[in-house]
Amino acid sequence: MGKxxxxxxxxxxxGIVLAILAIRPAYGYExxxxxxxxxxxxxxxxxxxxxxxRLEKRGSVAAEKVPxxxxxxxxxxxxxDAGHDQLDExxxxxxxxxxxxxxxxxxxERGEHR
Amino acid sequence: MGKxxxxxxxxxxxGIVLAILAIRPAYGYExxxxxxxxxxxxxxxxxxxxxxxRLEKRGSVAAEKVPxxxxxxxxxxxxxDAGHDQLDExxxxxxxxxxxxxxxxxxxERGEHR
DNA sequence: ACCAGTACTCAGTAACACTAGATACTGCGG
DNA sequence: CCGCAGTATCTAGTGTTACTGAGTACTGGT
Numbered sequence: 001m002g003k004x005x006x007x008x009x010x011x012x013x014x015g016i017v018l019a020i021l022a023i024r025p026a027y028g029y030e031x032x033x034x035x036x037x038x039x040x041x042x043x044x045x046x047x048x049x050x051x052x053x054r055l056e057k058r059g060s061v062a063a064e065k066v067p068x069x070x071x072x073x074x075x076x077x078x079x080x081d082a083g084h085d086q087l088d089e090x091x092x093x094x095x096x097x098x099x100x101x102x103x104x105x106x107x108x109e110r111g112e113h114r
Numbered sequence: 115m116g117k118x119x120x121x122x123x124x125x126x127x128x129g130i131v132l133a134i135l136a137i138r139p140a141y142g143y144e145x146x147x148x149x150x151x152x153x154x155x156x157x158x159x160x161x162x163x164x165x166x167x168r169l170e171k172r173g174s175v176a177a178e179k180v181p182x183x184x185x186x187x188x189x190x191x192x193x194x195d196a197g198h199d200q201l202d203e204x205x206x207x208x209x210x211x212x213x214x215x216x217x218x219x220x221x222x223e224r225g226e227h228r
Numbered sequence: 229a230c231c232a233g234t235a236c237t238c239a240g241t242a243a244c245a246c247t248a249g250a251t252a253c254t255g256c257g258g
Numbered sequence: 259c260c261g262c263a264g265t266a267t268c269t270a271g272t273g274t275t276a277c278t279g280a281g282t283a284c285t286g287g288t
Binding site for chain 2: 233234235236237238243244245
Binding site: 011 | 154
C-alpha cells in the first residue's frame with residue numbers, strides 16, 4: 001500500500017483514534033494493536049504516541065496512569081466532552097469529503113464529460 | 115469547515131485532481147473553479163498549481179500551452195498512462211480506507227464494546 | 229488610466245505521519 | 259544469572275503536503 005496511505009491518513013488518523021476511544025478507553029500500545037487488527041498494519045508505533053500527546057494537550061482526551069502486570073504503567077486515555085465534539089466534527093467533515101469524492105468516482109468511471 | 119478539511123485533503127487532493135483530469139483535460143484555474151463548484155471552496159489557488167507541477171515532474175500528467183483570449187496562456191494538463199495507473203492506485207487505497215473507517219463509524223455509533 | 233477578471237508562479241510556514249532509536253519493566257529459557 | 263522476547267512509552271529529526279501572501283502578466287470595460 002506504501003506511501004499513498006500514509007499521506008491519506010494525515011488528518012484522518014486523529015479521527016480514527018478518537019473513534020476508537022469513543023468505543024472504550026484504551027492505552028497507546030492497545031490502540032496500535034487494534035489498528036493492526038483492523039487492517040491498518042502500516043501505522044508506526046511512535047505515531048500513535050505523538051498523536052495522543054497532541055490530543056491530550058488540546059484537551060480532547062484525558063489520561064490516567066494504570067499499573068500493568070507486564071511492563072511499565074499504562075496511560076489509559078478516554079474522550080473528554082471536547083473530544084466528543086471533535087469526533088462529531090470529524091465525522092461531518094469526513095462524510096462531506098466522502099460525498100464529494102464518491103461523486104468524482106461515478107463521473108470518471110462513466111466517462112462523463114459534463 | 116476550517117483546519118480539519120485541510121489536513122484531510124493531504125493525500126486525497128492529488129487523487130481528486132487526477133480524477134478531474136480523467137474526465138477531461140483542464141488547466142489550473144479551471145480546476146480550482148471546478149473544485150469550488152463541487153463544494154471544496156476552501157482550497158487555495160496556489161495549492162493546485164503547486165500540485166500540478168509536482169504531478170508533471172512525476173510524469174503523471176502532461177502539459178500543453180494553449181493561448182487564451184483573456185489573460186496569459188493556459189497550461190492544459192492531461193493524464194499520462196502513468197497518471198491513469200496512479201489514479202487506479204488512488205481509488206484502491208481510498209476504498210480501503212473508507213471501508214475501515216466506515217466500520218468504526220458503525221461500531222461507535224452503536225456503542226459496541228467488542 | 230484604472231480596475232476587475234483571468235491565469236500562473238514562488239518563497240516561507242504549519243501540520244502531520246514516519247524513522248529510528250532509547251528507556252523501562254516482567255517473565256522465561258539456557 | 260544473564261539475555262531475550264514481549265509489553266509499554268517517549269523523543270529528535272525528516273519528508274510530504276497544503277496554506278499564506280505576495281507578485282507577474284494579459285484582456286476588456288468604465
